Amino acid sequence: MSVTASPAHTASPSPPLSAAAGIEASCRLPLLSLFGGGVLWLLAGLLLALIASLKFHDPHFLANEAYWTYGRVQAAHRTALLYGFGVPAALGTGLWLLCRLGRSPLAGPWVVVIGAVFWNMAVVIGLGAILCGDSTGFESFAMPGYVTLILFVSYLLIALCGVLSFHRRATGPLYPSQWFVLGSLFWFPWIFSTASMLLLWAPVRGVMQASIAWWYAHNLSSVFLGFAGLASIFYFIPKLLGRPLYSHYLAALAFWTLALFGSWGGMPAGAPLPAWIISMGVVGTVLTTVPVLAVAVNFYQTVRHDLQALDVHLTLRFSYVALVFWLIAAAHQIVGALPHVSELTDYTWFPVAHWELFHYGFFALAMFGALYYIVPRLLDPLDPPAWSPGLAKCHFWFTSVGILISYIVLLVVGVGQGFLLNDPYFTFAIIMEGTTKQLRHSTLGYLCILVGTLFFLLNFALLLLRFGRRCWAELGKEVA
């Protein structure tokens, strides 16, 4: 059995503390600007999700202003989550992993800061445009063309620094997290430029637009964010358990098969597209069983002797749960792609349940796990300030329970809605009335995730405060 180097036991010796401190110092401002903006966007996205959800309790809620109508708020919610939080968090974690695993300081830290500032400005403009009615109308790609240009250039600035840092790495075998990060770094510009060109700048004709929009949304989530989340999980779980990853080859299998099959799919079975496209999507999605099993077996073998060690580190706890949610979300997607199931569940809340579980359950929790580890080390690599364990515990429980509530509610409502929709005996008004009553419970889920995120922000603020006080005291001593 191949036992590969774990991040804690790489072939090359661990960097001396001074070198590690240099790496962290080079990452400090760029990563804090990416993470800080990202978490604030997550909060904004959750507030928008809550507003959208409240409209199912009373459609007259905030109905008098065009800015707050459901379609705009929902598009803004997804945009804030994907582009405000998702991409910067994925980039921040990815850059840190590349530097840390490659034992090289971040190349062009100021370029990353400039990229992050422009990225966040573009998201502000994009969200404002969506709320003012200038969205593209495409799901997961709602920001108008003039914003996508700024986003693309900002992304290239940041990603280029990541690739340069990787290029300067110390020699040695690559760890799986590095493949996943590099894969995600190259994936985004490819899909984003394709979607921008063919949907906004020189739009293709007819249903090709829908095909590209579905392809883009599927690739953005399943591959780009999926790779970024898995990179973090592949790094932190073995590292914090102090065990090597079970199999390098299984990780390679997962990476390549996820890149190959995970990028197919996303189209509903009844879409007005040539049948071969939809069939390929179904085949690709079902074949993602291979990477799912490879990841599941790899981690089960890695952690099976340490299953009780959940409380060793906050990051471990978040990473474990993110991994479990990824596996459930993948199983959900595979089952949902099967022909007899998709006939029932397409166009219902069932795919929305998957969306929520994947982004809030898997991706956001994996990123929070990474933040709990990375942020204190960015502030002080030699003596990292501590998070408040109580607040972190509240964050974990509120977020996890909130995700489970909204997922289960949307799943049950989706399946019920599918059965009712497929029976023409039930009028649409009856179906709408039946599903809405249950759907309202998902508001509680969003509320819990929002409260959890507020706990995290409070913890973040206290961490900065403690660090600031410590710096102040040290400065005082030096002066004395």
Place this chain on the structure above:
Amino acid sequence: MACSWLSFVLGPQLQIGDMRPTTNIVVGASGQIYPNAEPGAAHQGAEIYRANGCACCHTEQVRPRALGSDINRGWGIRRSTGYDYLFEQPVLLGSLRVGPDLANAGRRMDAAAVLLRLYEPRALTPGSIMPPYPFLFDKRRIQGVLSPDALRLPAAFAPPPGYEIVPRPAARALAAYVTSLRQEGYLFEAPPPPQPAAKTNAPAKPMTNSPAK
């Protein structure tokens, strides 16, 4: 990455990217082939549809007869095909049905019904969760006689006496768009429903491969 791009972007583009209106469907007495570019008001309405994210809750695609109950529900006479969207920009097929499918909304609703639903969905469907769009309408004092385009609202939703609710141009354009949504005719890939075999009293002919008596 390249494999996925070739399969889902380039391949479909090569196959359906240069589709032209079909000569197999002739619309009405004018003899025009299908589809035609939508009229100007409907085109403006499509912009309002896009701007307000209507596609978040409404799809514009009818599934094949073998999938789901779309056709039995009266949402269309046939499945949607690529031809139906040749003049749409952007093409917003949607992927969630919080509200009903609108691919053939023009067959089911007239402009007055659409406007009423936009102003107060519960005026037509009690308990509807569709949000109202009051910002697409003006509430104004009646000048002499009721305006011809004032909404005819049920008493529960009517404005105070002396006032009327009149659609703004954006609402009228949106109604023109929704009522323009009609997917016409049958195609090879979207055929009419199979006809049940005609019942006759004639004895069934023996099948050619039935055993000899």
